Amino acid sequence: MRLFKRRSEAIEVSVPVEPEPAATLPDPPGTDARGRRSVADERDYLLSLITPLPAFGMYLLDAWGTAVCEDIIADHNLPDDDLVVVAGFAVRADDLSGADEPGGAKLRLRDDDKVFKVGSAVPVHAGQPLPAGADAVIAESDAELNGTTLSVTRPVKSGDHVRWTGSEARAGVPIMRSGQRLDARSSALLALAGIDRVLARPRPRVVVLSVAADDPQRADVESPLLAAAIKADGAQVWRVGNANGTDRELQDLISDQLIRADIVVVSGELSESTQLCRVVASMGLMDLADVALEPGGRIGFAVVGEDEIPLVLLPDEPVASYIGYQFFVRPLIRKLMGAPVVTQATVNCLAGGELRGREGVVTVRLGAVREQQGEKVVVPLGNPEHPRLSDLVSADALVVLDEKGPTVSLGERVGCWLLDD
Template structure:
C-alpha cells in the first residue's frame, strides 16, 4: 500500500496551505521497489547504490586512429628526419589477438583497440605518411588509401610522449567504485553508465501511474463541435501533461458527466491502473458538484481509514480541495477545483509533490527564489488567504501576467512562475521583494 490514513478536521476548519500539503506528504508513501530493465527504468529513482563490477575502460586503449609504438623509436622525429618503423600488423576495436611491438616496430591501431604489449604510446595517423611513403597525410586519406591489413613501413614525423592518446584502464571508473548512489533519478547519462559497467537491470521505485479525469456535463472534447453552454475540456489535458512533467505515467480519462454514480463507477474502474487519482471539478458545495457527492462517503464503511475529506483552504485560487484514499489498496485521491487556473495551481502545490513522493525523491518541491516585483500598480490580496499569482520571472525580477481570475488560461500559458503573497499581506507595491515559485 502507498498511503496511510489522512487527517480529518471539523467541517468549519479552514486549512492552511501548509497543513493540507503536510497531510498529503505524511500520508503518501514511496511505491515499493521493483527490478526493471534499464530502458524501462528511465525516469525512475534508484533505491540502492550501484557499485562498479568492472573498470571502465576495462583495458588500456587507443583514443585515436594511428600507430602504437615505443617512445624511444619516435624520439626526435621530424618532417626532415622522420622515424621509419616496420608495421607488423593491424589492431581493430574488439580484436583479441594482440601483436607484440618490438624495437623499431609499429602496429596500425584503430580507435578503441587495446594497446598492444610493448607499445608505450600512440602516434595519430595525421603525424605519419599513413604507410604510403608520401609524407604526412590526413586521417581520411590514410584510411582511404592504405590497404586493409597492410604491413610494411610507416614514416613518423613527430615524436609522442609516453601514454599519449591512450585511454588508461579505469580512467573513467574503477572496479569497486560507486557508480550511482541511491536516490539518483535515471536519465540517459545514468542509463548509459549502467550499461557501460554491465548492469542490465536495476532496482528502483517505479514511476507512479496517475489517472486524471475531469467532471462536468458542459465539457466537450477538443475537435468536437460546441453547443450552447458547452466549453472544451482543457483541465484533463493540462493536468495529464503536468503529471507527465512531474515524472509520472499519466492516463487521461474523458470528461465525466455530472452524475455521481457514473463518476463513482468510472473511478473504481480506473483503480486497477492507478497509484494516484486526480480529479478536477465538482468539489465545492453547489447542487451539481458531483465529486463531493460521489466520494465524500467512499470507504468509510468498507475500507477503514479510507474516504475523501473535503476541505476549505486559506488560499486563492483553489479554496475547495479534497484528499483521501479509495479502494482496497487505499489509492490516494486528490480532488482539485474545476477552474483552469485553480486546478493548475492546486496541482503544482499538492499533486506534484505527491507524485514525486511516490517516486521516492528526497526533494519533491519546485525551486523557490526571491524576486523584485517590477510592473503595474500595487497587488491586492484577500486578508487571511495565501494568494498565488501568475508571473513572468527573469534575472531576479518578476512581473504579473494577466489578472487574478481563475479562468484566465491564456495568461497562464505566458507564466513561468507563481508569485506568492502571504496570508498577512493585503497589498504589494512595485519594487517589493516577493517569493516566487519557479515553474518548468
C-alpha cells in the same frame, strides 16, 4: 432434606461489546484564525498519507526517467584494459618530446605489438588494448609512414588518445546512487558495465477526470490540462474526461477506474454539498480543506475502494486546478515514483513589475521569464484577482510570494517556479 442438589442452571451473562471505532484519516494539521491550513503543512500532511510504489527489476529502456532504488556498484573496472581511442600508432610520449623541432622525430615501426624500446611505434586501431610499453597514441593523420619509418612533427602527452583502465568507473565504486534518475547517458554507462536491468519503481498510473454535474455542456478544460501536466512529470495517464450523471453513475465511474490507478485526480466543485464531494465521501475516507493559497485555495483528499487508492480533488477552474496540481499533486506523484526531491526548485528572478502579496497567504502570479543582460527577469501576466487561461498559456513561470505578504518592487528578486510541461 434433599440428599442431592439440583444442578444449577447455566446463567448467560451478556458482556457488552465495544464497537470498533470508525476508520478515519490521521489528524490534519492546524489552521489559522480563518480556518486555513498553511501550504507547507497541507503538502506535508498529504505526503504522509501515501507511500512510494514497490520497486522491481526493470529493463533499462522501461526504467528510463525513473529513479533507481539501490546503489549500483561496478564489479570490475570500466574499461578493464587501457584502450586505444583512434586509429594510428602507439608510442612512448617521451620519445616525441622534441618532435616539434626542425626535422621532427623518427620512430621505427615494430611488428611484435610491444613498445618497450626507445624510438619504437606499433600500428593500432580504435578499441584495441594499448600495446605494452606505450602510453600515448598518434593519429594516422598526424604522422607520415615511409616503409618502417614513422615521421612525427608534433609532440604528444602521456594519455593522448588513450582510455585508461577504470577511467569510466572503478571496481567497487557506485555507478549510480539510489534515488538517482536513470537517463540516456547513465543507461549507456550501465550497458558498458553489462547491466541490462535495474531495481526501480514503475511510473505511477494516474486517472484524471473532471466532474461538471451542474453544467454538463461546459467545456472540459481541466482534465486535458492536468493529464498533460501529469504526463510531463513522467506518469502513465488515463484521461476519462467530463463525468456527469447520477450519484450512482459517478460512483460506478470512479470505481471502475480504481483497478488501473495508483492515484486518481478529479477536478470539480469543492464544497461538501456538491455531488462530487458527496459521492467521494460515500466511497471512503475524505478530507476537504481550505489552504492559505491563492489561487487554488481548496483541496480534497480521499482514500477509496478496497485497495484504499488515494484520490485528490482539485478546483474546477483551470488556473486554480493547475496551481493546486503544482503545489500538492505533483509532490505526491514524485513520492510514488520514489524521487528524492518532491518539491519544485525555486529560481530567483528579477521582478519585471510590481508584485503584491497578502499576509498569511501564499500568493501565486503567472509570469513570463526573459533573459536580459545575463539575468532572468520575470514579467507578471494578467489580472492577479482573475487570472485567465490565456495568461496561463503565455506563462512559463509561477511567481511565488510567501505568507509574509511581501510587496516586490520592479528590479527586486523574487522566487519563481519554472514550468517545463
